[in-house]
Amino acid sequence: MPYSHFNDYPPAVRDHATRVRLACFDVDGTLTDGRLFFDTEGRELKAFHVHDGQGLVLLRKVGITVAFVTARASTIAEQRARELGIVEVHTAVADKLACVRDIAARMGIGMDEVAFMGDDLPDLRVMQQVGFSVAPGSGHPWVRERAHWRTSAPAGNGAVREFCDLVLAAQGKAEALLADVVRIDGVRVEGNA
Template sequence: MDEVIRAAARVRLACFDVDGTLTDGRLGFDTAGRESKSFHVHDGQGLVLLRRFGIKVAFVTARTSTVVEQRAAELRVTEVHTAVPDKLARVQDIAARLGLSMDQVAFMGDDLPDLRVMAHVGLSAAPGDAHPWVAGRVHWRSGARGGAGAAREFCDLLLQAQGHVEGLLADLVRPAGARAGGTA
Protein backbone atom coordinates (compact mmCIF):
# COMPACT_ATOMS: atom_id res chain seq x y z
CA MET A 1 0.00 0.00 0.00
CA ASP A 2 2.93 2.37 0.59
CA GLU A 3 3.77 2.18 -3.12
CA VAL A 4 0.17 3.11 -4.00
CA ILE A 5 0.28 6.12 -1.64
CA ARG A 6 3.57 7.30 -3.18
CA ALA A 7 2.11 6.96 -6.68
CA ALA A 8 -1.09 8.75 -5.63
CA ALA A 9 0.92 11.64 -4.22
CA ARG A 10 2.41 12.26 -7.70
CA VAL A 11 -0.91 12.34 -9.61
CA ARG A 12 -1.73 15.62 -11.39
CA LEU A 13 -4.17 14.16 -13.94
CA ALA A 14 -6.90 11.68 -13.00
CA CYS A 15 -8.59 10.02 -15.97
CA PHE A 16 -11.78 8.00 -15.73
CA ASP A 17 -13.50 5.57 -18.03
CA VAL A 18 -17.25 6.16 -17.81
CA ASP A 19 -19.39 3.05 -18.36
CA GLY A 20 -18.76 0.62 -15.51
CA THR A 21 -16.57 3.12 -13.64
CA LEU A 22 -18.55 6.34 -13.20
CA THR A 23 -21.77 4.42 -13.93
CA ASP A 24 -22.89 0.91 -13.07
CA GLY A 25 -22.24 -0.13 -16.66
CA ARG A 26 -25.86 -0.55 -17.68
CA LEU A 27 -27.04 1.30 -20.77
CA GLY A 28 -30.65 2.48 -20.88
CA PHE A 29 -32.47 3.57 -24.02
CA ASP A 30 -35.95 5.00 -24.37
CA THR A 31 -38.24 4.22 -27.33
CA ALA A 32 -36.73 7.12 -29.29
CA GLY A 33 -33.25 5.64 -28.82
CA ARG A 34 -32.11 8.29 -26.33
CA GLU A 35 -29.52 7.02 -23.90
CA SER A 36 -29.72 7.29 -20.12
CA LYS A 37 -27.09 6.65 -17.46
CA SER A 38 -27.01 7.04 -13.69
CA PHE A 39 -24.12 8.75 -11.94
CA HIS A 40 -23.51 8.74 -8.18
CA VAL A 41 -23.37 12.15 -6.49
CA HIS A 42 -20.51 11.00 -4.24
CA ASP A 43 -18.38 10.34 -7.32
CA GLY A 44 -19.24 13.81 -8.62
CA GLN A 45 -18.22 15.41 -5.33
CA GLY A 46 -14.91 13.57 -5.44
CA LEU A 47 -14.20 14.84 -8.95
CA VAL A 48 -15.03 18.41 -7.89
CA LEU A 49 -12.63 18.06 -4.94
CA LEU A 50 -9.83 16.83 -7.19
CA ARG A 51 -10.23 19.92 -9.36
CA ARG A 52 -10.35 22.15 -6.28
CA PHE A 53 -6.93 20.87 -5.23
CA GLY A 54 -5.34 21.25 -8.64
CA ILE A 55 -5.70 17.73 -10.01
CA LYS A 56 -6.97 17.84 -13.59
CA VAL A 57 -9.87 15.45 -14.31
CA ALA A 58 -10.57 13.78 -17.66
CA PHE A 59 -13.32 11.49 -18.91
CA VAL A 60 -12.08 9.08 -21.59
CA THR A 61 -14.67 6.74 -23.04
CA ALA A 62 -14.99 4.67 -26.20
CA ARG A 63 -18.70 5.42 -26.49
CA THR A 64 -20.28 8.51 -28.00
CA SER A 65 -22.56 9.98 -25.34
CA THR A 66 -24.27 13.33 -24.92
CA VAL A 67 -25.21 12.18 -21.40
CA VAL A 68 -21.50 11.99 -20.51
CA GLU A 69 -20.92 15.43 -22.01
CA GLN A 70 -23.81 16.83 -19.95
CA ARG A 71 -22.52 15.28 -16.72
CA ALA A 72 -19.02 16.61 -17.41
CA ALA A 73 -20.42 20.09 -17.98
CA GLU A 74 -22.29 19.95 -14.65
CA LEU A 75 -19.05 19.03 -12.89
CA ARG A 76 -17.00 21.55 -14.92
CA VAL A 77 -14.80 18.79 -16.27
CA THR A 78 -13.29 20.26 -19.42
CA GLU A 79 -11.31 17.23 -20.58
CA VAL A 80 -14.19 15.17 -21.98
CA HIS A 81 -13.22 12.67 -24.64
CA THR A 82 -15.94 10.46 -26.12
CA ALA A 83 -15.79 8.02 -29.04
CA VAL A 84 -12.11 7.38 -28.28
CA PRO A 85 -10.77 4.37 -30.21
CA ASP A 86 -7.31 4.43 -28.53
CA LYS A 87 -7.50 5.46 -24.88
CA LEU A 88 -3.74 5.25 -24.36
CA ALA A 89 -2.99 7.63 -27.24
CA ARG A 90 -5.64 10.06 -25.99
CA VAL A 91 -4.37 10.04 -22.40
CA GLN A 92 -0.78 10.50 -23.64
CA ASP A 93 -1.97 13.47 -25.71
CA ILE A 94 -3.72 15.05 -22.72
CA ALA A 95 -0.69 14.53 -20.48
CA ALA A 96 1.69 15.98 -23.08
CA ARG A 97 -0.55 19.02 -23.60
CA LEU A 98 -0.57 19.59 -19.83
CA GLY A 99 3.20 19.10 -19.57
CA LEU A 100 2.88 15.96 -17.45
CA SER A 101 4.73 12.67 -17.52
CA MET A 102 2.70 9.47 -17.56
CA ASP A 103 4.03 8.87 -14.03
CA GLN A 104 1.81 11.79 -12.95
CA VAL A 105 -1.30 10.27 -14.52
CA ALA A 106 -3.89 7.99 -12.93
CA PHE A 107 -6.52 6.02 -14.83
CA MET A 108 -9.57 4.26 -13.39
CA GLY A 109 -11.32 1.72 -15.60
CA ASP A 110 -13.19 -1.54 -15.39
CA ASP A 111 -12.81 -3.66 -18.53
CA LEU A 112 -10.52 -4.79 -21.33
CA PRO A 113 -10.53 -1.52 -23.37
CA ASP A 114 -8.90 0.14 -20.33
CA LEU A 115 -6.03 -2.30 -19.81
CA ARG A 116 -3.58 -0.82 -22.29
CA VAL A 117 -3.75 2.69 -20.87
CA MET A 118 -3.70 1.35 -17.30
CA ALA A 119 -0.41 -0.41 -18.02
CA HIS A 120 1.23 2.92 -18.93
CA VAL A 121 0.12 5.28 -16.15
CA GLY A 122 1.69 5.93 -12.78
CA LEU A 123 -1.40 4.72 -10.91
CA SER A 124 -4.12 2.40 -12.21
CA ALA A 125 -7.36 1.74 -10.38
CA ALA A 126 -10.56 -0.24 -10.82
CA PRO A 127 -13.99 -0.39 -9.19
CA GLY A 128 -14.66 -3.35 -6.93
CA ASP A 129 -16.77 -5.03 -9.60
CA ALA A 130 -14.29 -4.61 -12.46
CA HIS A 131 -13.85 -7.56 -14.78
CA PRO A 132 -11.47 -10.05 -13.08
CA TRP A 133 -8.92 -9.79 -15.90
CA VAL A 134 -8.65 -6.08 -15.16
CA ALA A 135 -9.05 -6.19 -11.39
CA GLY A 136 -6.00 -8.41 -11.04
CA ARG A 137 -3.78 -6.03 -13.01
CA VAL A 138 -4.29 -2.68 -11.29
CA HIS A 139 -2.37 -0.93 -8.53
CA TRP A 140 -5.51 -0.23 -6.46
CA ARG A 141 -9.08 -1.49 -6.32
CA SER A 142 -12.09 0.17 -4.73
CA GLY A 143 -14.38 -1.59 -2.31
CA ALA A 144 -17.35 0.06 -4.04
CA ARG A 145 -18.87 -0.93 -7.36
CA GLY A 146 -18.72 1.19 -10.50
CA GLY A 147 -21.31 3.96 -10.37
CA ALA A 148 -21.78 3.41 -6.63
CA GLY A 149 -18.95 5.42 -5.10
CA ALA A 150 -15.90 3.68 -6.56
CA ALA A 151 -14.60 6.87 -8.17
CA ARG A 152 -15.14 8.77 -4.91
CA GLU A 153 -13.02 6.24 -3.02
CA PHE A 154 -10.27 6.74 -5.60
CA CYS A 155 -10.55 10.54 -5.38
CA ASP A 156 -10.35 10.31 -1.58
CA LEU A 157 -7.21 8.17 -1.87
CA LEU A 158 -5.57 10.82 -4.09
CA LEU A 159 -6.60 13.66 -1.76
CA GLN A 160 -5.37 11.78 1.31
CA ALA A 161 -2.04 10.89 -0.30
CA GLN A 162 -1.51 14.54 -1.23
CA GLY A 163 -2.28 15.80 2.27
CA HIS A 164 -5.50 17.69 1.51
CA VAL A 165 -8.06 15.93 3.70
CA GLU A 166 -7.41 17.44 7.14
CA GLY A 167 -7.39 21.01 5.83
CA LEU A 168 -10.51 20.36 3.78
CA LEU A 169 -12.38 18.96 6.78
CA ALA A 170 -11.19 21.78 9.04
CA ASP A 171 -12.44 24.35 6.52
CA LEU A 172 -15.83 22.63 6.31
CA VAL A 173 -16.46 22.62 10.06
CA ARG A 174 -15.08 26.10 10.74
CA PRO A 175 -17.83 28.56 11.74
CA ALA A 176 -18.99 30.97 9.04
CA GLY A 177 -16.77 34.05 8.93
CA ALA A 178 -13.86 32.35 10.72
CA ARG A 179 -10.45 32.59 9.04
CA ALA A 180 -8.05 29.72 8.68
CA GLY A 181 -5.68 29.79 11.66
CA GLY A 182 -7.70 32.41 13.52
CA THR A 183 -10.96 33.02 15.27
CA ALA A 184 -14.05 34.89 14.16
Protein backbone atom coordinates (compact mmCIF):
# COMPACT_ATOMS: atom_id res chain seq x y z
CA MET A 1 0.00 0.00 0.00
CA PRO A 2 1.53 3.37 -0.96
CA TYR A 3 0.34 4.99 2.27
CA SER A 4 1.13 2.11 4.63
CA HIS A 5 0.83 4.12 7.83
CA PHE A 6 -2.75 5.18 6.99
CA ASN A 7 -4.15 3.00 9.77
CA ASP A 8 -1.97 4.87 12.28
CA TYR A 9 -4.27 7.89 11.99
CA PRO A 10 -7.19 8.19 14.41
CA PRO A 11 -10.49 6.83 13.04
CA ALA A 12 -12.08 10.31 13.16
CA VAL A 13 -9.33 11.75 10.93
CA ARG A 14 -9.70 8.88 8.45
CA ASP A 15 -13.48 9.39 8.48
CA HIS A 16 -13.17 13.14 7.79
CA ALA A 17 -10.83 12.39 4.87
CA THR A 18 -13.24 9.91 3.25
CA ARG A 19 -15.88 12.61 2.70
CA VAL A 20 -13.75 15.30 1.02
CA ARG A 21 -15.08 16.42 -2.37
CA LEU A 22 -13.71 19.98 -2.25
CA ALA A 23 -10.21 20.67 -0.91
CA CYS A 24 -9.44 24.34 -0.25
CA PHE A 25 -6.03 25.74 0.58
CA ASP A 26 -4.69 28.99 1.93
CA VAL A 27 -1.50 29.92 0.06
CA ASP A 28 1.01 31.78 2.27
CA GLY A 29 2.04 29.58 5.18
CA THR A 30 0.26 26.54 3.73
CA LEU A 31 1.40 26.04 0.13
CA THR A 32 4.50 28.11 0.91
CA ASP A 33 6.64 28.28 4.03
CA GLY A 34 5.08 31.63 4.87
CA ARG A 35 8.05 33.83 4.08
CA LEU A 36 7.51 36.67 1.65
CA PHE A 37 10.37 37.64 -0.66
CA PHE A 38 10.47 40.87 -2.64
CA ASP A 39 13.02 41.84 -5.28
CA THR A 40 14.52 45.33 -5.49
CA GLU A 41 11.61 46.46 -7.67
CA GLY A 42 9.00 45.31 -5.16
CA ARG A 43 7.95 42.18 -7.06
CA GLU A 44 6.88 39.33 -4.82
CA LEU A 45 8.52 35.90 -5.04
CA LYS A 46 7.21 32.61 -3.63
CA ALA A 47 8.54 29.06 -3.52
CA PHE A 48 6.21 26.06 -3.96
CA HIS A 49 7.15 22.44 -3.31
CA VAL A 50 6.82 20.10 -6.29
CA HIS A 51 5.49 17.27 -4.09
CA ASP A 52 2.61 19.47 -2.98
CA GLY A 53 1.84 20.25 -6.61
CA GLN A 54 1.80 16.57 -7.52
CA GLY A 55 -0.60 15.88 -4.66
CA LEU A 56 -2.99 18.56 -5.93
CA VAL A 57 -2.80 17.10 -9.46
CA LEU A 58 -3.66 13.67 -8.04
CA LEU A 59 -6.67 15.02 -6.12
CA ARG A 60 -7.98 16.59 -9.32
CA LYS A 61 -7.36 13.36 -11.21
CA VAL A 62 -9.72 11.44 -8.91
CA GLY A 63 -12.43 14.09 -9.16
CA ILE A 64 -11.81 16.16 -6.04
CA THR A 65 -12.12 19.89 -6.73
CA VAL A 66 -9.12 21.90 -5.55
CA ALA A 67 -9.35 25.59 -4.67
CA PHE A 68 -6.87 28.25 -3.61
CA VAL A 69 -8.43 30.77 -1.22
CA THR A 70 -6.05 33.49 -0.07
CA ALA A 71 -6.40 36.94 1.45
CA ARG A 72 -3.40 38.28 -0.48
CA ALA A 73 -3.56 39.45 -4.06
CA SER A 74 -1.07 37.15 -5.76
CA THR A 75 -0.36 36.73 -9.45
CA ILE A 76 2.20 34.08 -8.46
CA ALA A 77 -0.50 31.96 -6.76
CA GLU A 78 -2.69 32.42 -9.84
CA GLN A 79 0.17 31.29 -12.10
CA ARG A 80 0.89 28.23 -9.95
CA ALA A 81 -2.78 27.29 -10.02
CA ARG A 82 -2.84 27.53 -13.83
CA GLU A 83 0.21 25.24 -14.03
CA LEU A 84 -1.63 22.67 -11.93
CA GLY A 85 -4.93 22.99 -13.80
CA ILE A 86 -6.74 24.47 -10.80
CA VAL A 87 -9.74 26.55 -11.86
CA GLU A 88 -11.02 27.71 -8.46
CA VAL A 89 -8.44 30.39 -7.65
CA HIS A 90 -9.56 33.14 -5.32
CA THR A 91 -7.06 35.83 -4.35
CA ALA A 92 -7.56 39.05 -2.37
CA VAL A 93 -10.41 37.35 -0.51
CA ALA A 94 -11.77 39.40 2.40
CA ASP A 95 -14.15 36.68 3.67
CA LYS A 96 -12.73 33.19 3.17
CA LEU A 97 -15.77 31.49 4.71
CA ALA A 98 -18.17 33.21 2.28
CA CYS A 99 -15.89 32.27 -0.62
CA VAL A 100 -15.74 28.59 0.38
CA ARG A 101 -19.49 28.46 1.00
CA ASP A 102 -20.03 29.89 -2.50
CA ILE A 103 -17.80 27.25 -4.12
CA ALA A 104 -19.54 24.45 -2.21
CA ALA A 105 -22.98 25.80 -3.14
CA ARG A 106 -22.04 25.97 -6.82
CA MET A 107 -20.86 22.36 -6.58
CA GLY A 108 -24.08 21.33 -4.82
CA ILE A 109 -22.29 19.89 -1.79
CA GLY A 110 -22.52 20.47 1.95
CA MET A 111 -19.79 22.00 4.07
CA ASP A 112 -19.27 18.55 5.63
CA GLU A 113 -17.71 17.50 2.30
CA VAL A 114 -15.25 20.41 2.31
CA ALA A 115 -11.69 20.41 3.64
CA PHE A 116 -9.75 23.58 4.34
CA MET A 117 -6.04 23.73 5.09
CA GLY A 118 -4.74 26.91 6.69
CA ASP A 119 -2.06 28.09 9.05
CA ASP A 120 -3.11 31.26 10.89
CA LEU A 121 -5.97 33.30 12.32
CA PRO A 122 -7.49 34.46 8.98
CA ASP A 123 -8.13 30.76 8.24
CA LEU A 124 -9.67 29.77 11.55
CA ARG A 125 -13.23 30.96 10.91
CA VAL A 126 -13.59 28.86 7.74
CA MET A 127 -11.74 25.92 9.32
CA GLN A 128 -14.37 25.78 12.07
CA GLN A 129 -17.17 25.43 9.50
CA VAL A 130 -15.85 22.66 7.22
CA GLY A 131 -16.00 18.90 7.53
CA PHE A 132 -12.22 18.50 7.68
CA SER A 133 -9.91 21.25 8.91
CA VAL A 134 -6.17 20.74 8.55
CA ALA A 135 -3.17 22.76 9.68
CA PRO A 136 0.40 22.30 8.49
CA GLY A 137 2.86 21.21 11.16
CA SER A 138 4.35 24.72 11.14
CA GLY A 139 0.99 26.49 11.49
CA HIS A 140 0.33 28.84 14.38
CA PRO A 141 -0.40 26.93 17.63
CA TRP A 142 -3.84 28.53 18.01
CA VAL A 143 -4.82 27.11 14.63
CA ARG A 144 -3.07 23.74 15.01
CA GLU A 145 -4.86 23.01 18.28
CA ARG A 146 -8.28 23.77 16.76
CA ALA A 147 -7.84 21.78 13.53
CA HIS A 148 -9.21 18.27 13.10
CA TRP A 149 -5.71 17.21 12.06
CA ARG A 150 -2.24 18.66 11.59
CA THR A 151 0.43 17.34 9.29
CA SER A 152 3.86 16.35 10.50
CA ALA A 153 5.47 18.16 7.54
CA PRO A 154 5.84 21.94 7.67
CA ALA A 155 4.15 24.31 5.24
CA GLY A 156 5.84 24.64 1.87
CA ASN A 157 7.72 21.41 2.44
CA GLY A 158 5.29 18.57 1.80
CA ALA A 159 2.45 19.40 4.21
CA VAL A 160 -0.08 19.71 1.38
CA ARG A 161 1.12 16.42 -0.14
CA GLU A 162 0.72 14.72 3.23
CA PHE A 163 -2.90 15.90 3.31
CA CYS A 164 -3.48 14.81 -0.32
CA ASP A 165 -2.01 11.36 0.30
CA LEU A 166 -4.23 10.91 3.37
CA VAL A 167 -7.37 11.82 1.41
CA LEU A 168 -6.42 9.56 -1.49
CA ALA A 169 -5.77 6.62 0.86
CA ALA A 170 -8.96 7.25 2.85
CA GLN A 171 -11.02 7.22 -0.33
CA GLY A 172 -9.37 4.06 -1.63
CA LYS A 173 -7.76 5.85 -4.61
CA ALA A 174 -4.06 5.59 -3.76
CA GLU A 175 -3.51 2.05 -5.00
CA ALA A 176 -5.16 2.70 -8.37
CA LEU A 177 -3.16 5.89 -8.87
CA LEU A 178 0.08 4.08 -8.13
CA ALA A 179 -0.84 1.22 -10.44
CA ASP A 180 -1.59 3.80 -13.13
CA VAL A 181 1.97 5.14 -13.15
CA VAL A 182 4.01 2.00 -12.43
CA ARG A 183 4.70 -0.28 -15.35
CA ILE A 184 6.70 -3.49 -15.61
CA ASP A 185 9.35 -1.75 -17.71
CA GLY A 186 9.74 1.23 -15.38
CA VAL A 187 8.03 4.20 -13.84
CA ARG A 188 6.19 6.91 -15.71
CA VAL A 189 5.52 10.17 -13.80
CA GLU A 190 2.02 11.58 -14.31
CA GLY A 191 0.87 15.16 -14.08
CA ASN A 192 2.56 18.50 -14.19
CA ALA A 193 3.50 19.25 -10.61
